[in-house]
Amino acid sequence: MSEKVVGILGGRGGQLGRMLAASASLLNVKVVILDSGEHAPAKQILAPTAPHLAHLDGSFADPDKIKDLSKKVDVLTVEIEHVDAATLDEIQNSSTGRALAIHPSPATIQIIQDKFRQKEHLKSHGLPISDFLGVESTVGSVEDASQQLGLPLMLKSRTLAYDGRGNFVLRDAAQAAAAISALGNRPLYAEKWVPFTKEIAVMVVRSANGEVKSYPVVETVHKDNICHLVFAPLRSRDASICHRARTIAENAIKSFTGAGVFGVEMFLMADGNIYINEIAPRPHNSGHYTIEACETSQYENHLRAILSLPLGSTALKVPSAVMLNLIGYSSSMAEINKVVDVAINTPGASVHLYGKSECRKGRKMGHITVVAPSDAELRKRLRPLLQSLPSSSQEEVDLYAPEAPAPGAGFSDPNPLVGVIMGSDSDLPVMLPAARILDRFGIPYELTIVSAHRTPDRLVEYARSASTRGLRTIIAGAGGAAHLPGMVAAMTALPVIGVPVKGSTLDGVDSLHSIVQMPRGIPVATVAINNGMNAGLLAVRILAAGMPSLIDAMDEYMKTMENEVLTKVDKLQEVGWEKYQVNRT
């Protein structure tokens, strides 16, 4: 591996350095961390006497210590962007005698650590951001801004702002003086209020020569301005969002210099527009999930980027993941331990405690990542974790981890894997057996009416959004001309199962031929006339292609069918065929 030594300017929490060091140790990469405090998280996995890892005591804000560190390493990187960029710049310019790389570049850190300059930079590169204005720390200037950008107005410190600190929401111009005082008379700027529907984020890794790779788009949920939950991947009705968000994030990071991973936080608007909120030039809380869920974690990719190694695959290796931050609730670990106890009983959950010696309210003490074979299963696994949080209201629990309806309850699941649709409510008796089968196998589904001829727009929206909403297969029933299954198949890449419904004439052969005789290019998986049950069973078999546990469940189902027939064999033998009552259902 690389012989280069990596220096990390340790930041406030220490957990990013700790996870970076853990990644480095797997590659035999030598790391030196500049960190203060005896109980810094990174210290707990770093042995000062070990050949591969070392420690330097001191603050990331002390120029002399940074210079000391720079002499011991080949590559310098940061755990926090609020470092002394001027010192880094000076070190960069004076290190002519040897090759010292600083990533991200001091120039990039300088732009990003001043949020007003960051916005100006993004604007000058044509990237989508909401309107903003520089303001003076005077009541008049703040009032001017509120007139230009409207109320409510987001007032922010230009520097040293994170986790909501340094933000003030001005709801009335009369609050101007209070806002200036609350923000500590620091240099300010104002942002037009963004009434977003969702917060989303994309991690991007950039090599020194400008190559970028983005991770999947995630949904982030903040609570008290601190990252609370991160869902990967984002599910949405608008199929274009993920592509657009990744393109924006990649273009944003291409506009900077230097190597490493960057977290790009964005707002998603009701009209589908996306604005960049802010950028972090380092591994980011919204990328913790990559450790368990992606082919290469953000930490390893950060190391690869700053060491000029090839960037690793950013693909998800599991279908669904969620990260839950463990934020201190008090000075005791008791509340955290309660959540961890639940996690230990949750399949797919990985606990990351940061080893911080003291718990404090609002302090990031650890995180839990849960992976699952589907969104519905993920939210089922997440639910008891949310319930165990002392700060969760029932509403919050319901919002982010909706309970799957009980089998047989007959209501659509909010995170369905299968869509069961029919052209008319008269098809319901034929389609209900499909729903019953999905209930029996515990598969989340939605059931609704989509008529190809009477609701053509609904058909288009349903089919086009099916895949990005997380559906994996669609069962469509229709009678007569029976266009629904084929038209849905023409507008989605998902497998579509067609159920020909028997009408009052032609015995269903009309529907059968309409559904099965699709032209080359667009297949419909057709089952027997009126056989909704088989459509449900086929959906289960299709899902089994990605969820091996369903193979066992289907094997067992088939074994049960076999036994039912064998029971009849015995009964026929016992009763005699003259007296045998045939049960026709």
Add this chain to the structure above:
Amino acid sequence: MSEKVVGILGGRGGQLGRMLAASASLLNVKVVILDSGEHAPAKQILAPTAPHLAHLDGSFADPDKIKDLSKKVDVLTVEIEHVDAATLDEIQNSSTGRALAIHPSPATIQIIQDKFRQKEHLKSHGLPISDFLGVESTVGSVEDASQQLGLPLMLKSRTLAYDGRGNFVLRDAAQAAAAISALGNRPLYAEKWVPFTKEIAVMVVRSANGEVKSYPVVETVHKDNICHLVFAPLRSRDASICHRARTIAENAIKSFTGAGVFGVEMFLMADGNIYINEIAPRPHNSGHYTIEACETSQYENHLRAILSLPLGSTALKVPSAVMLNLIGYSSSMAEINKVVDVAINTPGASVHLYGKSECRKGRKMGHITVVAPSDAELRKRLRPLLQSLPSSSQEEVDLYAPEAPAPGAGFSDPNPLVGVIMGSDSDLPVMLPAARILDRFGIPYELTIVSAHRTPDRLVEYARSASTRGLRTIIAGAGGAAHLPGMVAAMTALPVIGVPVKGSTLDGVDSLHSIVQMPRGIPVATVAINNGMNAGLLAVRILAAGMPSLIDAMDEYMKTMENEVLTKVDKLQEVGWEKYQVNRT
């Protein structure tokens, strides 16, 4: 989390302790390792001054040091089974004043560390093992054994044998003296030669109260008696093997006392029989893959077991994984670094270097785990890694990482995801377009003839083994009575796509109705008459349910189709409909 302190008796390599300590640090579990040598791997991630991790210098063979360690901890566990079990027993019996748990129990270690006693124990519990005999270190005794058990004969040291050390294959009774001397005049026993077809292994985690959970069955490949490759999960033609192997492994571990993970190595015979080879009472090389590939790693589950926490899920979270050991080839790391450089360029590969200060021939320096969405993709990813090994012959590379045939090559892939079968070679023209589509999407498949009526036994074997061989869907084409798709569907839980082939009478409606009108319980996904192409496209859509990248590929394919038609729109406009030449294919 648990407040208990875990003590680890460090072993020869140190990597197991290191990985165990890494797992412990995520749970804030305090660990003390007894280890000798300044550069022990575990030391490199353990900070002696840190509150959560500590180190004790000394050998795991030194009774005083073990006693020292036992005083500092609440739970004692081992990285190697060749420890002084008598001392552990003494500590266990004398620690009446406080609750010290030793896992696995000294009794278990005592049985397992003496391979002859281990065999006797397994035999007495009715577990399947090959015949064996205790032998004296005399020529006469060895000759007697070779007469009783036959030649070749496996002679083994009863103790301190691992990675093939302490084994001697006696091919001729005249070698008896040489064997005794080669085995260092230690206590011996003899095992009947086992001409296995595959070596398989199962990791089992056992709680102190006897609950067991097994990990998936893996195939292990040894080279020079050292674990070389581990493939997860095992693929086999015999659908019963995985269930039987897990049951044997679970029953074996139930027969011991104490908690922790155990590696159960087994031989798979040509007739499907399974014999236990040997058991390791600790995290095992054949379980390294669990770190990236399973919901809970073997290390975390070992900690959970010995700390009396609930056992974690042993399910795979990815479809396929392989572990490649990085064994030293010389005193230089150059060869290892070459493999690691290839791994860095391999999607899904995770590198684990153990940080050992010196490389030696035969020393375990690290391992690489590769995950992938299918076996074929896994072996494609593995191939360049094997090629980069200095010791790999081309034969070995071909054996374990068979190259997928180039798209369009028309030969069956050894790791197919799709089976394309037809009742007769006359169906080939209809089915070839299905194969062409799979080629186009880069999906590995096999194509063969299975006739329901003329080769009924082949039909049964094909359908029954399809899922455990790794197939995820089957395309079956048939004409006339067309029983093939439905009969295959009756004997597998996989989705079966039926292609009705048009015969010389009835226009294919006979085949269509035979295939589509399946009874309730067994669905066949029927496509249009003679439309093999749509069967291929449906298979791609079905696979997309478990491989999201195929959704994008199918979207692109549909976009291309759309553009082809739009081009014709333009051409029709340009040429005029009177002169337009219709292209009928």
